[in-house]
Amino acid sequence: MDEHLLMTESSIPYEIHIRKRRGLFTFDLSEIIRYKDLLLLLLYRDFSARYKQTILGPAWFVIQPVLTTLVFTIIFGRVAGISTEGVPGILFYLGGLLAWNYHATVLQATGNTFQQNLDLFGKVYFPRIIVPLAATISQLIGWFIQFLTFVVFYLYFVLFTDAGNTLTLGWNALLFPLCILQAGMIGLGTGFCLSALTAKYRDLQHMQTFIVQTWMYITPIVYPLSIIGDEWRWAALLNPMTMVVENLKHLLLGTGSFDLAGTGISIGLTLLLFIIGLTLYGKIERTFVDTV
Amino acid sequence: MTKPILEVINLGKRYRLGQLGARSLRDELSNLGKRLSGKSESERIATSDFWALRDISFEVRQGEVVGIIGKNGAGKSTLLKLLSRITEPTEGEAFIRGRVASLLEVGTGFHPELTGRNNIYLSGTILGMTRNEIRERFDEIVAFAGIEKHIDTPVKRYSSGMYVRLGFAVAAHLNSEILLVDEVLAVGDVVYRKQCIEKMKSLAREGRTIFFVSHQLDVLSNLCPRSIRLHKGKFMQDGATTDLVRDYLKKDENQKSSSVWEGLEGDDIAQVEKVRIITDGDINEHVNIDQAVEVEVTYRCLKPGSKLNASVIINNSLGSRILSSPNLPSAIANKDDWGYRDHPAGVYVSKMEIPANFLNDGLYTIDIALSTDASHTNAYLENVISFTVHDTGSMRKEFQHAWWGMIRPKMHWHTEKID
Numbered sequence: 001m002d003e004h005l006l007m008t009e010s011s012i013p014y015e016i017h018i019r020k021r022r023g024l025f026t027f028d029l030s031e032i033i034r035y036k037d038l039l040l041l042l043l044y045r046d047f048s049a050r051y052k053q054t055i056l057g058p059a060w061f062v063i064q065p066v067l068t069t070l071v072f073t074i075i076f077g078r079v080a081g082i083s084t085e086g087v088p089g090i091l092f093y094l095g096g097l098l099a100w101n102y103h104a105t106v107l108q109a110t111g112n113t114f115q116q117n118l119d120l121f122g123k124v125y126f127p128r129i130i131v132p133l134a135a136t137i138s139q140l141i142g143w144f145i146q147f148l149t150f151v152v153f154y155l156y157f158v159l160f161t162d163a164g165n166t167l168t169l170g171w172n173a174l175l176f177p178l179c180i181l182q183a184g185m186i187g188l189g190t191g192f193c194l195s196a197l198t199a200k201y202r203d204l205q206h207m208q209t210f211i212v213q214t215w216m217y218i219t220p221i222v223y224p225l226s227i228i229g230d231e232w233r234w235a236a237l238l239n240p241m242t243m244v245v246e247n248l249k250h251l252l253l254g255t256g257s258f259d260l261a262g263t264g265i266s267i268g269l270t271l272l273l274f275i276i277g278l279t280l281y282g283k284i285e286r287t288f289v290d291t292v
Numbered sequence: 293m294t295k296p297i298l299e300v301i302n303l304g305k306r307y308r309l310g311q312l313g314a315r316s317l318r319d320e321l322s323n324l325g326k327r328l329s330g331k332s333e334s335e336r337i338a339t340s341d342f343w344a345l346r347d348i349s350f351e352v353r354q355g356e357v358v359g360i361i362g363k364n365g366a367g368k369s370t371l372l373k374l375l376s377r378i379t380e381p382t383e384g385e386a387f388i389r390g391r392v393a394s395l396l397e398v399g400t401g402f403h404p405e406l407t408g409r410n411n412i413y414l415s416g417t418i419l420g421m422t423r424n425e426i427r428e429r430f431d432e433i434v435a436f437a438g439i440e441k442h443i444d445t446p447v448k449r450y451s452s453g454m455y456v457r458l459g460f461a462v463a464a465h466l467n468s469e470i471l472l473v474d475e476v477l478a479v480g481d482v483v484y485r486k487q488c489i490e491k492m493k494s495l496a497r498e499g500r501t502i503f504f505v506s507h508q509l510d511v512l513s514n515l516c517p518r519s520i521r522l523h524k525g526k527f528m529q530d531g532a533t534t535d536l537v538r539d540y541l542k543k544d545e546n547q548k549s550s551s552v553w554e555g556l557e558g559d560d561i562a563q564v565e566k567v568r569i570i571t572d573g574d575i576n577e578h579v580n581i582d583q584a585v586e587v588e589v590t591y592r593c594l595k596p597g598s599k600l601n602a603s604v605i606i607n608n609s610l611g612s613r614i615l616s617s618p619n620l621p622s623a624i625a626n627k628d629d630w631g632y633r634d635h636p637a638g639v640y641v642s643k644m645e646i647p648a649n650f651l652n653d654g655l656y657t658i659d660i661a662l663s664t665d666a667s668h669t670n671a672y673l674e675n676v677i678s679f680t681v682h683d684t685g686s687m688r689k690e691f692q693h694a695w696w697g698m699i700r701p702k703m704h705w706h707t708e709k710i711d
């Protein structure tokens with residue numbers, strides 16, 4: 001009798017309670033952990049399916065930043081003559097893009113999650129956050145290839161040019177992955193917000209490219225933060241990506257100086273954006289299939 | 293006593309009709325304009341609310357196989373969506389005590405570029421399994437789908453049959469206590485369907501709880517001892533599937549048998565008064581396959597001089613139209629005195645004969661139409677009567693297995709030895 005009771009309990013490990021959820025924050029971390037295998041398989045799918053159909057495959061991750069850097073060097077370096085703080089222009093731009101491109105690709109990969117996964121979300125339940133999470137992580141593959149490109153150019157300038165004298169790496173350079181983590185969080189947080197808004201207002205998906213472009217020019221990638229005067233510095237700090245790019249360049253290229261207050265504001269804004277995004281995403285995911 | 297594995301309490305789902313479809317920001321702004329210009333809140337809600345499901349309560353015990361019966365719009369799919377957590381209920385709640393696998397389509401999450409092997413893992417984890425569980429059942433899944441040779445081929449190169457078989461195989465081997473299934477058996481060929489039904493039966497024998505939605509009444513009666521019937525979003529009946537199917541096919545509560553309908557249906561030109569199924573001079577809802585069947589329509593002409601004709605439409609139990617026959621001079625095999633001719637006011641009886649050895653065995657329902665000038669419909673009676681064709685064995689002296697096809701006429705055959 002007791003044994004029978006035990007068996008029934010063990011064969012039914014948990015109870016699912018279906019009801020209208022209330023409150024703002026409804027994420028269940030233990031459930032996400034239970035679906036970790038799905039995360040892995042989505043990563044695998046993203047990676048293998050994406051490159052099977054392209055001719056150049058992962059080479060795009062080398063070509064794209066190098067071409068962009070070339071354009072920047074000609075237009076902003078040569079033509080406009082904007083300062084790169086004594087660092088070779090190519091390294092200055094590649095370094096800035098190292099943080100920016102990860103942020104931008106995450107934003108683009110996650111910014112329309114609901115519309116893009118309509119069929120799947122309408123047929124089966126799983127924690128919806130797994131999909132943008134997998135997309136965020138899978139962008140790291142492209143980022144890593146871009147990082148290797150940066151390393152190759154860095155070694156070239158150190159070993160074969162005079163610039164080697166000004167380029168020094170301290171131990172604090174090892175902290176640069178934190179900048180990438182923050183760039184990913186800003187990208188994902190914005191992606192959450194855009195997904196939620198696009199699920200409701202479909203025409204917003206056309207805004208995405210515009211947002212990314214504008215955002216790039218207000219972030220100090222082709223120019224150093226120092227050329228913005230003190231009276232406008234506060235405005236630049238409202239953009240959390242500003243300090244991410246500045247700090248990464250400071251750590252890897254030794255430009256500028258570390259601004260503790262600015263970094264604090266940037267981290268605070270990042271967390272705020274991420275939590276707002278997560279909340280909006282969680283609110284929309286509950287019933288968004290009803291509105292399509 | 294243990295708690296039921298599935299407990300549904302006053303579950304309800306409301307859709308906002310006016311808001312169906314994702315809106316554009318522009319619409320929203322113009323809506324805001326209307327709102328500001330004085331339309332009251334209550335006025336807008338009253339016109340746009342629609343309860344797809346309301347006040348649904350029932351319990352399912354472990355190991356039960358339960359069917360859901362209901363017409364389109366009865367709320368079957370909505371119920372399944374709520375239980376599989378694809379969307380949230382508006383009111384009420386439900387408890388599911390165990391792992392749920394919902395099978396709302398075959399091949400959920402399949403990616404065309406990936407191989408069969410990778411898709412088994414992808415689809416399996418999307419449906420809630422872990423990689424270890426899939427690895428343990430991998431060979432079983434491949435064998436069930438019968439795709440051993442193509443397991444490393446991208447599924448975009450699969451035939452639709454292979455694709456469907458693989459999709460079902462993954463879902464059927466899920467390690468879950470409760471299986472929610474929607475119309476999955478509607479796709480695929482007869483052999484596949486039979487395989488699916490056998491698999492579901494064996495899952496039920498293992499103590500799995502299955503919740504099954506289908507339009508196919510024969511599959512439901514075959515698979516589910518118990519059913520729940522929904523009607524326009526409301527709970528209607530809960531009981532033995534055979535009883536529910538019988539009631540479901542009855543159009544009118546007062547009618548004595550499913551083979552007779554009496555009433556008045558039509559307009560001021562003409563009306564149908566009675567529809568009957570007649571075999572060998574008797575009213576009978578059970579017909580042998582080697583017996584001819586007559587569908588008899590009694591109608592009244594109210595407006596003298598109308599060019600009236602009756603039509604008979606035969607549907608099988610899956611809802612497919614087997615044939616339709618209007619009593620028009622060019623569309624019938626003989627000569628009829630009244631079809632598409634001027635009718636003096638009065639009552640007429642039209643009979644259409646379905647020959648013996650023509651329909652396959654199974655359940656058939658009949659629609660009746662009455663038309664003027666072969667264009668204006670005076671009355672249309674959907675599923676007004678039904679009858680079952682039974683296999684007598686007269687055509688089965690040699691072949692014993694399932695007989696494919698919607699109809700089963702005896703055909704002419706000629707074989708010659710040419711070499």
